Amino acid sequence: xxADPGQFVLTLLQAVAMGLLTGMVYGLMAxxxxxxxxxxxxxxxxxxxxxxVGMYLAWLAFDRLxxxxxxxxxxxxAALFVFGYVxxxxxxxxxxxxxxxxxxxxxxxxAILLVNACLAIFGPDTHGVQVDYMFDSFNVGxxxxxxxxxxxxxxxxxIAGLLWLFFTRTRSGKAIRAAADNHVGALVVGxxxxxxxxxxxxxxxxxxxxxxxxxxxxxxxxxxxxxxxxLLAFVIVIVGGLGSMSGALAGxxxxxxxxxxxxxxLQPSLKSVFSFGLLIxxxxxxxxxxxxxxx
Amino acid sequence: xxxxxxxDLHYGDAQALAGVSLHAQAREIVVIVGxxxxxxxxxxxxxxxxxxxxAGRITFEGIDIAGQPSHQxxxxxxxQVAEGRQVFPNLSVLENLEMGAxxxxxxxxxxxxxxxxxxxxxxxxxxxxxxxxTLSGGEQQMLAIGRCLMxxxxxxxxxxxxxxxxxAMTQEVFRVVRQLHADGLTILLVEQNxxxxxxxxxRAYVLENGxxxxxxxGPELLDNDGVRQAYLGL
Numbered sequence: 158x159x160a161d162p163g164q165f166v167l168t169l170l171q172a173v174a175m176g177l178l179t180g181m182v183y184g185l186m187a188x189x190x191x192x193x194x195x196x197x198x199x200x201x202x203x204x205x206x207x208x209x210v211g212m213y214l215a216w217l218a219f220d221r222l223x224x225x226x227x228x229x230x231x232x233x234x235a236a237l238f239v240f241g242y243v244x245x246x247x248x249x250x251x252x253x254x255x256x257x258x259x260x261x262x263x264x265x266x267x268a269i270l271l272v273n274a275c276l277a278i279f280g281p282d283t284h285g286v287q288v289d290y291m292f293d294s295f296n297v298g299x300x301x302x303x304x305x306x307x308x309x310x311x312x313x314x315x316i317a318g319l320l321w322l323f324f325t326r327t328r329s330g331k332a333i334r335a336a337a338d339n340h341v342g343a344l345v346v347g348x349x350x351x352x353x354x355x356x357x358x359x360x361x362x363x364x365x366x367x368x369x370x371x372x373x374x375x376x377x378x379x380x381x382x383x384x385x386x387x388l389l390a391f392v393i394v395i396v397g398g399l400g401s402m403s404g405a406l407a408g409x410x411x412x413x414x415x416x417x418x419x420x421x422x423l424q425p426s427l428k429s430v431f432s433f434g435l436l437i438x439x440x441x442x443x444x445x446x447x448x449x450x451x452x
Numbered sequence: 453x454x455x456x457x458x459x460d461l462h463y464g465d466a467q468a469l470a471g472v473s474l475h476a477q478a479r480e481i482v483v484i485v486g487x488x489x490x491x492x493x494x495x496x497x498x499x500x501x502x503x504x505x506x507a508g509r510i511t512f513e514g515i516d517i518a519g520q521p522s523h524q525x526x527x528x529x530x531x532q533v534a535e536g537r538q539v540f541p542n543l544s545v546l547e548n549l550e551m552g553a554x555x556x557x558x559x560x561x562x563x564x565x566x567x568x569x570x571x572x573x574x575x576x577x578x579x580x581x582x583x584x585x586t587l588s589g590g591e592q593q594m595l596a597i598g599r600c601l602m603x604x605x606x607x608x609x610x611x612x613x614x615x616x617x618x619x620a621m622t623q624e625v626f627r628v629v630r631q632l633h634a635d636g637l638t639i640l641l642v643e644q645n646x647x648x649x650x651x652x653x654x655r656a657y658v659l660e661n662g663x664x665x666x667x668x669x670g671p672e673l674l675d676n677d678g679v680r681q682a683y684l685g686l
Contacts, residue, residue: 328550335540335551342538344502346599347526347554 180413195400205386211369241362398446531605541585552602
């Protein structure tokens with residue numbers, strides 16, 4: 158920490174900017190969780206694990222094929238979509254509507270399987286990618302923004318926009334919203350709710366897979382990141398408001414910023430103190446979340 | 453058109469329907485009356501595929517549809533206007549109607565059907581951008597009926613469509629039912645407004661404790677002493 162107050166403000170602003178950029182990727186990750194919960198009231202306890210699977214897939218594409226994660230992202234998202242769709246159709250669907258603790262056990266089991274599969278295949282060491290723009294940066298006024306974060310944030314924003322178009326402009330997207338809005342109504346009009354649920358889980362998984370590919374530009378992957386990301390996604394979604402898409406994005410930005418600022422004010426290893434502190438504050442003052450539609 | 457025979461439905465150990473048989477011919481208005489909890493909604497929902505019957509047959513246009521999921525039943529041409537309207541409150545009126553065109557069969561003429569529905573219910577056209585949850589009860593009932601028509605059903609089952617509506621709105625609902633019948637639809641109507649609905653009925657059934665206890669033409673049931681005492685308070 159600098160003694161010069163001007164320098165300190167600049168450092169802080171720099172951290173906020175970085176936090177916002179990383180926060181977009183967090184937001185995309187949380188969006189996946191939020192969509193799944195909002196539609197079928199299932200809490201995906203394997204969310205961080207799916208994020209890490211996305212990261213490993215992007216790493217494989219880089220390591221074996223030399224593909225930039227930004228290039229392999231559509232394929233990674235598609236793979237996670239298929240995984241999510243099939244997982245919902247085969248394993249999760251029979252648990253819809255059962256007591257929450259049973260769903261929790263099931264998804265925890267999925268999480269344990271995924272993280273240990275990653276451990277068995279890739280080992281406990283970290284893997285990262287080296288892209289040629291790794292050390293590039295953009296100067297915005299006095300701020301210096303890492304190119305990787307800027308690209309990751311822009312792509313995350315783009316995907317969130319595509320998701321919004323999907324939910325507001327396509328028949329399937331509207332049908333998913335309808336099924337979330339009124340389950341009985343969806344059966345009454347003859348929507349194939351089971352297919353829509355599988356589609357939703359697929360879309361949520363694709364979001365988190367894409368977020369994983371983007372995150373690999375920023376951090377290195379190892380299996381034990383998974384539990385941290387699951388927790389982080391929960392914190393973001395609860396802060397933003399469960400089931401609210403804009404809430405998930407806003408929560409992602411907020412948590413991204415709080416982590417970055419904590420890194421400046423305290424130290425990077427204490428960054429979770431701020432996000433969990435924020436969570437406690439939100440739970441005390443506005444338990445429905447910041448942008449929840451109804452209380 | 454629709455033949456139900458020996459239909460049993462259980463919720464766990466509780467029996468909701470016991471040996472229910474009924475029949476609806478094409479272009480008929482069939483009315484089912486009964487007290488609360490008699491099993492009227494259970495019957496409608498079982499025909500619609502929302503509940504799986506424990507015994508019995510449901511034949512629609514010669515095909516056994518008992519136990520088929522709702523989306524397949526709707527695809528065959530059975531529409532439902534559910535009790536409590538069951539609109540999608542956070543979707544716009546227009547989106548609600550679009551969702552009504554869920555069956556593939558109905559997609560080709562979706563635009564034309566929409567114009568027809570707006571012609572039948574001009575209020576819905578005025579409010580097409582509004583969230584369905586902001587509509588009045590009567591308007592939501594219109595939306596529920598319009599949404600059902602979007603699926604181009606051949607048989608339409610209405611579950612207590614006048615429940616909770618003002619007398620004027622109730623009359624409007626009955627006007628619409630007569631209109632739909634005149635347009636060639638077959639109608640299965642469950643109503644607590646026994647007098648008004650029996651007057652419309654070509655065929656009527658009285659359901660008590662999950663059993664059909666009486667059946668006949670509308671006028672026959674209107675003249676029946678048991679019906680007059682139990683449901684009309686006469």
